[in-house]
Amino acid sequence: MEADKPKIYPAGGEPENYISTRKHNAEIAEKMEAIWCLKLDKETLIGRKQKNVSGRDELFIIENSWTGNDIFISKSAGHIYLTEKAKKWFEENLPEFVNFREFNSKIATQQEIDFASDYIKPKQAKVDPFAHLTEKDWKNYQKFIGQANKLVVKSKSDKTEKSKLTSINKAIDCLKSAEQIRTLGKKEQELLNRLTEK
Known part of the structure; x- marks a missing residue:
């Protein structure tokens, strides 16, 4: 005769989890005979x-x-x-x-x-190099990057060489300010390299 299906399945679905993952019930434990569990060694590779x-x-x-x-x-x-x-x-x-x-x-x-x-061997957890940054740090970083991009766009429409140079230098300063907060992203680093080569 097949046993009735249980009303509640244990966490994880394993039968031993009825015992190992649930709260101890002294009354039921008193009525039960001794239960043994094999504790197997796991040193063999x-x-x-x-x-x-x-x-x-x-x-x-x-x-x-x-x-x-x-x-x-x-x-x-x-x-x-x-x-x-x-x-x-x-x-x-x-x-x-x-x-x-x-x-x-x-x-x-x-x-x-x-x-x-x-x-x-346990895998090394990846360390977030920017975990220490505050929300304010991130906002300031984004602000400097945004300003640098606007200044680069502005430099393309500046009328004189002097105003173009001023816009470029301000963009470089913004990128360097952002770099003081955290390492520049790949795109931002490429932009800074391009601007400083001019």
Whole structure:
């Protein structure tokens, strides 16, 4: 007979989350028998033939990093691994709850170990170089860039060389003032380079 569907599914959909992610209920805990959870070691490395793999056939257990446990996991691949000994125990004792697939393993070279170790290193978070700027800083930066662009446009319609030069010099000053607030954007830096070359 099939069990009724639950009225509420746990967060993440995993059955253990009924217990691990919900508030403790002492009354229910008192009525239940002891529940055990395997805490699996995750020190064994999983090698990969290349950085981006398309399936488990391109992965392998690095035997020379195996801790000797019969059931284990890895930091870099989402599987639970069992030795032949553990597989046999489950097949004899809980055959209706398990399904096994063979997984590659081999003694790895130092290069393969280094590659696997580098893969699981946490990625450095990108640092926003402008995080320290205030809203006022951004407004002033934009104001200086806007003034510089207007002065460049004005210089093209100025009648005399002296007034053109004055507009260009003021535009350069505006760009340099903006640069004091933050590093110029690529377009603004190119404009400043162009103006100062004249």
